[in-house]
Amino acid sequence: MSFPGPSTQSFALITGASQGIGEAIARDLAKGGHNLIVVARREEVLTSLADDLASAHGVNVEVFAADLSKERDVTALLDHIRKRRIDICVNSAGIASFGPFMQQDWDYETNQFNLNATAVFRITKAVLDQMVPRGEGALCNVGSAAGNLPIPNNATYVFTKAGVNQFTEALHYELKGSGVNVTLLAPGPVREAHIPEEEQSIVDKVVPDFLWTTYESCAADTLKAMRKNRRRVVPGPLSKAMDVVSTYAPRGLLPPIMGKFYAKMGEE
Template sequence: MSLPAPTADNRAVVTGASSGIGTALAEELASRGYSLILIARRGDLLAELGQRLTERYGITAEVRAVDLSNREQRAPLAQELASRNIAILCNNAGVATFGPLAKLDLAFERDIMELNAVAVHDLSLAVMPGMIERRAGGILITGSAAGNMPIPNNATYAASKAFTNSFSESLRGELKEYGVHVTLLAPGPVRTDNPDQEEVGTKIPEFIWVTAPHTAKITIDALARNKMRVVPGLISKGMSLAGQFGPRSLTSVVVGAAYKKMGN
């Protein structure tokens, strides 16, 4: 089975669409003819993106300014998606923090778990029954190479991405018989226009980064083929393999030390 073709009625949903990989995924899907539902907190940026994609590709772009870490805001969105013809759901929104957990804003760390893990679960469950009924659809989940290993000084993010990585690959096995594709995007560092990335970006060598447009293209291609996992970039592939097969007592120390520098 292939992904549903774009129609006037169906939509591709992208969370975290206001910047970075989310913006690149939205543009990639629009270039393939999909009309969109764009979701993020910053409605002004979504409106600008929606207008640009509509003018460039002739698609329809709906905007939903929602804080996905907030359950009260998320619930009506999940209800709407459950009632719509969703061809593709890109569960992309996510946030990372760096440093010892005890020294971070603990309320914000709880919000990260809601955003990175619980919201992914909620929205996937919302669209899943419709996709099963239509026997077609695609769910993309942005996990991370960080979800393959314990990472001191990145504890909440790594744990939340461990959930998304496992959830995505488990769900794929369950939905395959219904013709529903599920693909995990597990990137390492991806260069984006997100200003929050600037300080961290100076502490990571330039050759490690891959671009957001390249990541978006190979990811949607992988979803179309129902590939289990896509890991963009050679360095990211090395990080992924080290996290999956390296001794965790060693990898957690090495990577944790590097993340401590980013926290500082």
């Protein structure tokens, strides 16, 4: 089957829709006429986005405020979408931490695992329960180029993203011929087109502007890949370079180097 077209009866489910990649994909899908269910913690931000998209494109945008690191909130979302026809799903919500694992706040690390991995796992099953019997649908899970190798001082994040990467690619192969497109988005660093100097991180300062991927270009590349049922999309020159290096560089050499860099990020 082809990528699902817009319908008055169907929705695209976007988590992490209040900012970044999730917001950019939500905007592109709304522009294409798709109704949306947008999910994030900040209800006021989602409501503003929903009003904007509904006004600009005449689509139905449902707001579902939830903290997907919490089991009860994920369960509530699954109950909600069970009553909707979900044709497209983009699991974009995620957080990260930097610095030595043993020095991290354990509650934050647990929430990170629950959000980045457990919520993706549960939502994926729920939407595929709809899509596979219909023989139509498109799923994108947002992993990371960081999930390709061990990175000291980023341990929990790479744990979750390595799982999302392999899980999603496995499903891509399993569901070939089912009519359901499954794509992994595995970006490196992505950011706004312009970052004020006072808000720049160490990564912003070190990496030249022309190597960055913007949220908008990432969204465009992702939707193009989903339409073609590509297994994996890595948008932008910096992300592609990280993907190649992390895949083919000697694993005993690269992690210590990257670990020092990520330790500095944890000190900011």
